[in-house]
Amino acid sequence: MPKRGNGETGRFSGWRAVAAACAACAVAALGAVAPAASAAELSIVFTSTMADIEPVEGEGGLANLATLLRTKRAEGNTLFLHGGASLTAGVLSTFDRGAHMIDLLNELQPDMMAVTKRDLGFGKDELTLRSYEARFPFVSATTIDRNTGKVMEGLEPSALLDTPVGKIGVVSAISPELTVQYIVPDIEVRPPATIAAEARALRAQGANYVVAILDNAPEAVDALRGEPAIDALLQLSATGKDVLEADKGKLFGVHVNVKGSAFVLRLDGDGKAPPALAGADIVPLAGLPPDPAMEKRVGVYLARLSELLDINIGTTATALDTRRAAVRTGENAFASLIADAMRGHFNTDVAFINGGNIRGNRQYEAGTVLTRRxxxxxxxxxxxxxxxTLPGKALREALEVSAAGVDNQKGSFLHPSNMAVVYDLKQPAGSRVVSVTVGSKPLDPDVRYSVALPNYLAQGGDGYGMLKSPGAAPGSGGKLLWEIMAQHLTDRGTVSPRIDGRITER
Structure with a gap:
């Protein structure tokens, strides 16, 4: 198994109620806030970013999460809030656009799911279809359809959930990077801080406690932490570590979920006055036994994947590293292999692949037999x-955009083929490209070069407006990237990708 890098129980939204029983599980506690005397207690389970259903050594998944939920629901009143970021980037999602994840989440019975930029990876229409398949609401107050001026079809701006400790309001904001990183021309993203107004509206509707979910928008954290109408602010982040901080009854959390984790908030209240935060835990899911029923459900999907993908296609004679930092901050052997395969397939002068296309987040030892999976x-x-075909000037401008994202490990980082780039990252953004050669010749700003690249980049995605090309559009021809790579490996049998100096830093 590869290793990855770094009263009534149940639901109260009116969708359905669940009663279950389970042995107690151990969790890592933050340190409880002193509870107020109350007539009822409520647990809020929160998690996000679980797109891949395949088991990974040392990590927890949906079956472990099912055990946590069953345990908490057996103990008493429980809400399950899902932070989203789970419908794309998984192996099976390539085939069904995330439909399997909705099927599995329907079994886990979330009371709502926040919508993140990642969930729109297959476009607006696919997300709307997933929302119709879900037996829980999709929530985002800032994802606006330009055609209607309203929240996108299939989404709700907020949720108001009835519980024994009072009404729990939930609001979420999608990352503004959506419109830069994805091709969604019909979507407008309002500033994340505007969900403060939605939180106040929930208060006016009778919410006793408001949870705000923020999709990877750290620039809005300070303003939202200071908003009186918000009691708990939970931010999704692609880097760092899980954090929970309680201060004066308010809660701030950062959920990274690198190894599979959940937050558990505990509220005490009488259903009239605002409930008190009694504690907050970070739960490492890998420490929980898998729920047999969910493990079986996941196993059905994994068996389908095995039939499709457990086919050997080649061997890497060298070690490969596809962890996030490795493919987004500098030259990478696996990314170079992809770029070379693209250029070879189209016989172009150069090729570009952005690091954000690479999602395995794994390490492979030398001698590993690679499969379609x-x-x-x-x-x-x-x-x-x-x-x-693009002018050299546009290619150099694109490399400047690539360099600008290194500090934040953005997926826009470009890996070239038949090109050598020297960067000076100490220089200000826009002046970091020192030199560029194509083959053995300096890049000529006036010469037009043939370039193999993802259709997504050719539409100006990830901030690459200078790469926008006539005729580039969703479904406008070309060949799937993973098919190019599979054929490249099959034709060669054994590959030996290495760091060869195509990207260097002064």
């Missing part, structure tokens, strides 16, 4: 690769 896991998006 490995390639599908690493390259889960259904974007096609096309060949376009």
């Amino acid at each position: 490995d390639i599908q896991r690493e390259l889960p998006f259904r974007d096609t690769i096309i060949a376009v």
